[in-house]
Amino acid sequence: EPEVTQTPSHxxxxxxxxxxxxxxxxxxxxxxxxxxxxxxxxxxxLVSFYNNEISEKSEIFDDQFSVERPDGSNFTLKxxxxxxxxxxxxxxxxxxxxxxxxxxxxxxxRLTVL
Amino acid sequence: AQSVTQPDIHITVSExxxxxxxxxxxxxxxxxxxxxxxxxxxxxxxxxxxxxxxTLVQGIKGFEAEFKRSxxxxxxxxxxxxxxxxxxxxxxxxxxxxxxxxxxGGTRLMVKP
Numbered sequence: 001e002p003e004v005t006q007t008p009s010h011x012x013x014x015x016x017x018x019x020x021x022x023x024x025x026x027x028x029x030x031x032x033x034x035x036x037x038x039x040x041x042x043x044x045x046l047v048s049f050y051n052n053e054i055s056e057k058s059e060i061f062d063d064q065f066s067v068e069r070p071d072g073s074n075f076t077l078k079x080x081x082x083x084x085x086x087x088x089x090x091x092x093x094x095x096x097x098x099x100x101x102x103x104x105x106x107x108x109x110r111l112t113v114l
Numbered sequence: 115a116q117s118v119t120q121p122d123i124h125i126t127v128s129e130x131x132x133x134x135x136x137x138x139x140x141x142x143x144x145x146x147x148x149x150x151x152x153x154x155x156x157x158x159x160x161x162x163x164x165x166x167x168x169t170l171v172q173g174i175k176g177f178e179a180e181f182k183r184s185x186x187x188x189x190x191x192x193x194x195x196x197x198x199x200x201x202x203x204x205x206x207x208x209x210x211x212x213x214x215x216x217x218x219g220g221t222r223l224m225v226k227p
């Protein structure tokens with residue numbers, strides 16, 4: 001069964017450093033998403049992406065964040081200058097369509113900012 | 115703004131017992147509702163979803179959920195729990211644009227032998 005994959009599984013970085021989290025969505029999917037879950041808190045929507053542009057973003061997704069689909073398979077989340085409060089599990093998801101189509105989630109990348 | 119509340123943070127049931135996990139949502143229009151399960155070290159796996167039609171929806175692993183508009187609820191049920199059902203369960207509501215899911219805080223299910 002096709003699945004969403006994410007690398008790395010765990011990333012440790014120093015505050016102020018840039019990080020790139022990588023995701024490979026399911027191959028025929030057209031919609032891509034990032035969510036995050038701070039330890040002990042809810043899963044929160046960050047951004048959705050379709051047709052090479054952001055279709056929706058939350059208040060969390062400020063200028064420090066960016067997303068890109070650099071080639072036909074990868075979908076990345078970049079955090080320009082990490083802060084302690086960026087420490088969280090980051091989930092990538094993809095869906096074939098929108099609205100009624102299921103979002104399939106990857107296993108997550110745990111980001112630890114020291 | 116849409117929101118989801120899962121009143122029970124932890125639930126413990128005995129193997130073979132029935133299960134009901136509560137979910138209440140707040141959304142102005144017709145909601146798109148989902149239940150996901152997360153096992154340790156795994157991503158979120160969809161159990162079932164509701165968009166329209168029959169208010170009782172069947173999902174994978176023997177789960178079902180009932181949409182009750184009058185109570186703004188979408189409770190998840192299973193008649194007989196297995197030890198492998200121990201996990202964290204998340205209820206979510208989707209917006210009309212289909213771009214984002216809003217999740218509840220999750221309910222951690224523990225299963226006693």
